[in-house]
Amino acid sequence: MTQTKPLLLQLIPFPSLDRAQARLDHNFNVVRLWEADDPRAIVQRHGNDLTLLMTSALTPTPAELMDQLPKLRAICSVGVGYDSIDVRYAQSKGIQVSNTPDVLNDCVADMAWALILGAARSLGSAERYVRSNRWIEHNKFPLSTRVTGKKLGIVGLGRVGQAVADRAVGFRMDVRYHNRHPRDDVPWTYAPSLLELASWADILVIATVGGASTYHLIDGAVLNALGANGILINVARGSVVDEAALALALQQGQLGAAGLDVFEAEPTVPQALKDLDNVILLPHIASATKETRLDMVNLAIDNALAFIQSGKVITPVPPLNA
Numbered sequence: 001m002t003q004t005k006p007l008l009l010q011l012i013p014f015p016s017l018d019r020a021q022a023r024l025d026h027n028f029n030v031v032r033l034w035e036a037d038d039p040r041a042i043v044q045r046h047g048n049d050l051t052l053l054m055t056s057a058l059t060p061t062p063a064e065l066m067d068q069l070p071k072l073r074a075i076c077s078v079g080v081g082y083d084s085i086d087v088r089y090a091q092s093k094g095i096q097v098s099n100t101p102d103v104l105n106d107c108v109a110d111m112a113w114a115l116i117l118g119a120a121r122s123l124g125s126a127e128r129y130v131r132s133n134r135w136i137e138h139n140k141f142p143l144s145t146r147v148t149g150k151k152l153g154i155v156g157l158g159r160v161g162q163a164v165a166d167r168a169v170g171f172r173m174d175v176r177y178h179n180r181h182p183r184d185d186v187p188w189t190y191a192p193s194l195l196e197l198a199s200w201a202d203i204l205v206i207a208t209v210g211g212a213s214t215y216h217l218i219d220g221a222v223l224n225a226l227g228a229n230g231i232l233i234n235v236a237r238g239s240v241v242d243e244a245a246l247a248l249a250l251q252q253g254q255l256g257a258a259g260l261d262v263f264e265a266e267p268t269v270p271q272a273l274k275d276l277d278n279v280i281l282l283p284h285i286a287s288a289t290k291e292t293r294l295d296m297v298n299l300a301i302d303n304a305l306a307f308i309q310s311g312k313v314i315t316p317v318p319p320l321n322a
Contacts, residue, residue, distance in 0.1 A: 005029040006054040006308050009043075009069070011059050014078075014291070020297040027305060028052070043068050045101050052304055055083040057099070057193060058266070058284075078132025078300045079287075081212040081237060098303040098313035101185040102159055102297040104287040109163035111286035113203050118135045119231050120145040120196040120203070122257075124280045145229070145256070148172055153201030155194065155217070155235065156208025157183060159224035167252075176200060198273045205232065210237025220245040229256045235286045238263035247272035249277055261286045 007169040008028040014020045018166055024030055028280060031050070036217055038044040047068045055061045057079025066072055074096045077085060087097050087116045123145040129141050148171045154161045157177040165175045167296040175188040178197045180191035191197035194217070198204055204226055208214050218232070218241040226232060232255060234241055249255035251272070263269050265282055273279055287293065 003306045004303040006052060006159040007031065007046065007049050008054060009033060009046065009050050010054040010305060011061070013054055014293075014297050017294055017297055020294060020301065021075070023055070023142070023216075023298070024301055026306075027301070044262070052076065052307065054078075054304065057083065058084055064108070066090060066093065066095065074260070074304065074313055075100070076300045076303040076307075076313065078296050081210050082240075083209070087317055091319060096307065097317040098300070098315050100296040100299040100318055101195045101315055103299055104292050105163045107236050107289050107292040108160045108207075108286040109167060111234055111261060111282075112160075112164045113167055115233045115235070115261065115282070116203055116205070116231070117147055117279055118150055118280045119233065119259040119278075120147045120150075122278075125277045128277075144157065147203075151200060153191070153197045153204045154188075155187070155197070155206050157186065157242075158207065158209075160235065161207035162186065164207060182301060191253050194222060195225050198230070199227075201226065201230065203231045203287050205261040206232070206234040206236045206240050208236050208240060210239050214240045216240070218242060218246070218248065223249040223255050223300040226255060228253055232258040232260070235261045236264060243270050243273065247276070289304050321322065 005030050009031045013034055013035050031042060031046050033039050033042060046141055048070060050069045051071050051073045053072060055074045055075060055077050057077055061075060061084060066089060072095055075085060075090055076099055080099055080101050081220065082097065082099055085097060090097050099156050105183065114285065126141060144190050150173055152168050152173045152175045154165055154177040157179050169174050175195055176191050177188055178191045178194050206218060220242065223245060246258060249271060250258060259276045259280040269281060273281060299315065303315060306312060306314045
């Protein structure tokens with residue numbers, strides 16, 4: 001007798017990852033919400049039978065949706081961040097929430113370094129200089145900033161932050177970091193104050209969590225402390241940076257340059273930032289390699305399978321305070 005596959009609600013597709021989708025379809029009876037003409041009707045039809053939900057770090061997964069799924073017991077998310085998921089509400093209802101840590105550390109750290117080099121060496125404007133034939137006409141591209149030997153500050157020394165710091169060794173950098181609490185398992189100096197770290201650093205990399213606790217953590221005061229020659233890099237969440245203050249600091253020469261992979265209202269990017277030549281703007285692609293995205297999706301599927309088999313996900317989001 002054929003065993004019925006567990007029912008799973010998938011909120012978004014896995015772009016360009018057919019193997020991963022095939023694996024999910026092989027193990028679950030998948031309800032593809034993104035294909036539905038009337039998503040509400042689909043949720044109403046299957047709501048009483050769904051125990052599993054597949055989402056992503058950037059896909060809104062609110063309490064309202066959970067309330068429509070009374071038997072929901074596990075939310076498996078693709079991505080590290082979970083500020084788009086109402087985790088506190090889920091945990092209060094006994095719903096496990098999992099994410100996909102570690103598998104994207106290297107790609108995100110690599111991209112942080114691409115942005116560091118790009119912003120410091122003016123690679124974006126240099127590339128535009130060549131494409132617009134100004135090299136032929138003027139041959140006077142401005143001097144840029146050396147990276148080797150600079151002071152690197154990291155806001156949020158978690159998995160990604162540590163991977164960024166590890167890469168600084170090859171650039172002979174002095175590294176310091178700011179966390180809620182100092183770590184006793186790393187060789188780098190702890191800065192108890194964010195302003196202190198920004199005042200010391202030549203380059204400040206944002207690798208902290210998103211959400212209400214870090215909203216606009218990087219404000220005008222921090223940017224002013226980083227200074228006219230300073231460089232800001234953000235591979236965390238757009239909400240961590242006050243974008244209006246950032247644009248103003250770059251416009252007025254209070255900050256040297258910036259490299260941004262994330263924005264507060266993605267995919268909308270403030271025109272004030274688009275108009276500047278001393279900022280590199282990327283469409284949130286730090287983890288967007290074929291290898292890493294496949295690893296992320298497979299870990300999310302592993303979490304779903306583990307829940308079915310044992311009642312527990314493999315990589316649960318830690319309990320959040322109510």
